[in-house]
Amino acid sequence: xxxxxxxxxxxRKPGSSVKVSCRASGDSFSGYSFxxxxxxxxxxxxxxxxxxxxxxxxxxAQKFQGRVTITADTSTSTTYMELSxxxxxxxxxxxxxxxxxxxxxxxxAFDVWGQGTMVTVS
Amino acid sequence: QSVLTQPPSVSAxxxxxxxxxxxxxxxxxxxxxxxxxxxxxxTAPKLLIYDDNKRPSGISERFSGSxxxxxxxxxITGLQTGDEADYYCASWDYSLTTVLFGGGTKVTVL
Numbered sequence: 001x002x003x004x005x006x007x008x009x010x011x012r013k014p015g016s017s018v019k020v021s022c023r024a025s026g027d028s029f030s031g032y033s034f035x036x037x038x039x040x041x042x043x044x045x046x047x048x049x050x051x052x053x054x055x056x057x058x059x060x061a062q063k064f065q066g067r068v069t070i071t072a073d074t075s076t077s078t079t080y081m082e083l084s085x086x087x088x089x090x091x092x093x094x095x096x097x098x099x100x101x102x103x104x105x106x107x108x109a110f111d112v113w114g115q116g117t118m119v120t121v122s
Numbered sequence: 123q124s125v126l127t128q129p130p131s132v133s134a135x136x137x138x139x140x141x142x143x144x145x146x147x148x149x150x151x152x153x154x155x156x157x158x159x160x161x162x163x164x165t166a167p168k169l170l171i172y173d174d175n176k177r178p179s180g181i182s183e184r185f186s187g188s189x190x191x192x193x194x195x196x197x198i199t200g201l202q203t204g205d206e207a208d209y210y211c212a213s214w215d216y217s218l219t220t221v222l223f224g225g226g227t228k229v230t231v232l
Contacts, residue, residue, distance in 0.1 A: 035221070037223075044223055044224070044225050045212070045223040047212075059219070062219070095166055095167070100169075100172055102155070107221055108155045109155070109169055109172035109173070109212070110159075110169060111169050111172070111178060113168070114166065116166055
């Protein structure tokens with residue numbers, strides 16, 4: 001069964017950037033796409049974007065366009081999420097999640113989740 | 123404010139049934155699959171229902187999903203204290219080109 005293991009907690013100053021990693025083990029990496037979802041303290045879930053590793057093509061939520069970069073490295077089965085121009089409102093738990101799709105480009109569900117990475121902007 | 127609308131909380135006694143609604147629109151729920159997630163405090167969300175009404179392997183039959191027009195529903199039968207958690211619906215929105223999550227519903231077992 002696939003596992004997604006994320007990098008550790010980060011603390012950043014406002015205006016800086018952060019890059020979080022998510023390594024997949026135990027199953028095919030290139031056969032799936034991966035998304036990033038964040039959750040501010042005490043709040044709900046918010047989708048940020050996704051990448052299809054075999055194509056390297058990302059899709060981003062409009063809210064994060066221009067600030068987020070999601071990439072994938074098939075040689076290490078790792079996906080990355082980099083968020084720039086950080087603000088205090090970006091303080092949140094950031095999750096990577098494997099996408100379940102009925103066809104190549106669909107985004108139908110998230111069937112495996114990482115443990116989350118806390119990013120604090122202060 | 124979420125575009126998918128869920129009640130903030132629902133509650134029921136052990137053994138009873140609860141339903142959680144998720145209201146959307148023609149650009150999301152009506153035309154795309156709905157999924158449901160369970161989240162306990164301090165842990166990552168877990169997929170409960172996908173493709174509107176399918177359960178992943180290992181998910182109890184007590185959890186069920188349904189959809190009609192622009193609304194979806196998660197049902198939990200035989201409520202147990204271990205079901206106390208937050209539940210989220212999600213669906214792709216082709217107009218916004220984003221995945222939308224509901225605001226979440228806290229289930230309390232009385």
